[in-house]
Amino acid sequence: MNNNIPLRITLDVIVFVSVIFGWWFIAIPFGIIGAWVFPKYAELPIAGFIYDVLFGIGRGLGILGYAYTIGAVILLGIAAYMKIVVKNNS
Amino acid sequence: MTYLRPHNYARTKRNRLIATVAIGVVVIIGLTQFFAPYFFPTFFTALARPFWREEFALEIGAFRPTSNIIAENESLKMEIADLRMNYSSSSVAILESRYNDLLSMFGRASTSPTQYKLGSVLARPGALPYDELIIDIGQVDGIASTSKVYAAEKVLIGHVKELLAHSAKVILYSSPRETYDVLIGAKQIPARSIGRGGGGYTAEVPHGSLVQVGDIVTDGTLYGRAFGVVVSVLTDPSNPFDTVLFAVPVNIYQIRFVLVDLPKSNIRR
Numbered sequence: 001m002n003n004n005i006p007l008r009i010t011l012d013v014i015v016f017v018s019v020i021f022g023w024w025f026i027a028i029p030f031g032i033i034g035a036w037v038f039p040k041y042a043e044l045p046i047a048g049f050i051y052d053v054l055f056g057i058g059r060g061l062g063i064l065g066y067a068y069t070i071g072a073v074i075l076l077g078i079a080a081y082m083k084i085v086v087k088n089n090s
Numbered sequence: 091m092t093y094l095r096p097h098n099y100a101r102t103k104r105n106r107l108i109a110t111v112a113i114g115v116v117v118i119i120g121l122t123q124f125f126a127p128y129f130f131p132t133f134f135t136a137l138a139r140p141f142w143r144e145e146f147a148l149e150i151g152a153f154r155p156t157s158n159i160i161a162e163n164e165s166l167k168m169e170i171a172d173l174r175m176n177y178s179s180s181s182v183a184i185l186e187s188r189y190n191d192l193l194s195m196f197g198r199a200s201t202s203p204t205q206y207k208l209g210s211v212l213a214r215p216g217a218l219p220y221d222e223l224i225i226d227i228g229q230v231d232g233i234a235s236t237s238k239v240y241a242a243e244k245v246l247i248g249h250v251k252e253l254l255a256h257s258a259k260v261i262l263y264s265s266p267r268e269t270y271d272v273l274i275g276a277k278q279i280p281a282r283s284i285g286r287g288g289g290g291y292t293a294e295v296p297h298g299s300l301v302q303v304g305d306i307v308t309d310g311t312l313y314g315r316a317f318g319v320v321v322s323v324l325t326d327p328s329n330p331f332d333t334v335l336f337a338v339p340v341n342i343y344q345i346r347f348v349l350v351d352l353p354k355s356n357i358r359r
Contacts, residue, residue, distance in 0.1 A: 020138045040108065049119070053130045054138055 008034070012043050019051045024068070027051070031072065035079035048072030193312070206240070206349040207231050212257065215342050221262035221287060223248070225348055228256040233350045240349040241340045245316045246270075246309045250350065260348070263317075264289045264338055272317050274334060275305035281334065283307070283317070289338045291318055294331040307336050 011034040018027035027047060035041040048068040056065040122129055209225035227233055235253045239260045240246055248262035263270045268285040274295060281293035295301055307318040318336035325332050 020141050042112075049130075050134055053134045 015047045019047045035076050044076050045072040207233055209348050209350050211345050221265035223260040225258050228254045228258050230255050232352050234353045237351045241345055245340055271310050273308045273310045275301050289342045291336050293334045295334055297330050297332050301334050
């Protein structure tokens with residue numbers, strides 16, 4: 001288990017600052033990195049939810065207003081699954 | 091010897107706790123979104139707003155530069171000025187003057203100031219049954235029982251029905267069962283208008299005549315005076331005719347003055 005706290009904090013800052021400014025193209029890659037490096041990277045779905053709250057929900061988009069939240073959960077699930085596959089094969 | 095791997099109860103318990111907390115958070119967020127849908131947007135927008143700077147957005151190109159907007163504004167202003175020049179009232183006045191010159195050449199000059207008599211409306215629809223007016227000019231003023239009546243801007247609205255010495259009753263063409271031959275639209279489609287009451291007319295045109303809402307209906311004379319404006323076109327595929335509903339372009343309930351045609355013998359030159 002990776003417990004590199006400074007790295008985690010750095011990734012969190014990058015992701016949340018990107019979310020505040022709407023830079024999804026920065027938040028997603030760094031979020032994937034965090035989901036891969038750290039177990040139970042809950043910051044990713046939280047960042048996705050904050051992005052939806054700021055730019056998605058309440059704009060009349062319906063379920064699409066939660067796209068980044070759903071996407072973040074899916075990415076987290078894929079990263080967890082890939083880690084299991086890689087661990088079993090190594 | 092085979093040793094069974096001991097079960098990590100602490101780890102299982104921790105995972106269950108994490109899963110329970112995650113599910114609880116999702117449920118709480120869902121309930122909050124359902125009962126107070128603007129709570130989270132308001133909260134997080136208040137947190138993020140201090141970081142949203144217009145200058146920064148301009149620097150990263152999130153907005154179009156001000157210079158582009160200014161240039162587009164100037165371009166639109168020039169386009170408007172060109173349109174105004176091409177379709178200015180002076181252009182229309184030139185065309186109108188040429189049209190009147192053409193009519194004069196063939197002895198069909200347009201109206202002269204003494205061809206009409208101005209009348210004041212004493213009673214209008216609402217106070218009278220059907221679409222009728224009572225005006226304060228009559229036989230002594232030179233109008234005839236066949237005189238046509240116009241509203242402002244020479245809109246043909248009716249004709250004299252009863253003539254007295256000092257007053258007259260005017261029946262509007264929009265009165266029920268009153269008919270008048272008109273031309274509809276830019277293609278001047280001939281039709282017979284039938285009054286519907288309340289300033290409305292109806293007419294039938296062949297299906298596919300391309301009559302549109304907003305088309306002008308004229309009185310069919312050489313001068314093409316306005317008679318109405320199309321407000322609706324009713325189409326039925328099983329009917330070879332379309333029903334055109336149009337209305338007089340003035341408010342007949344607020345008419346104060348009318349112009350009454352003078353017979354040619356009564357026109358003073």
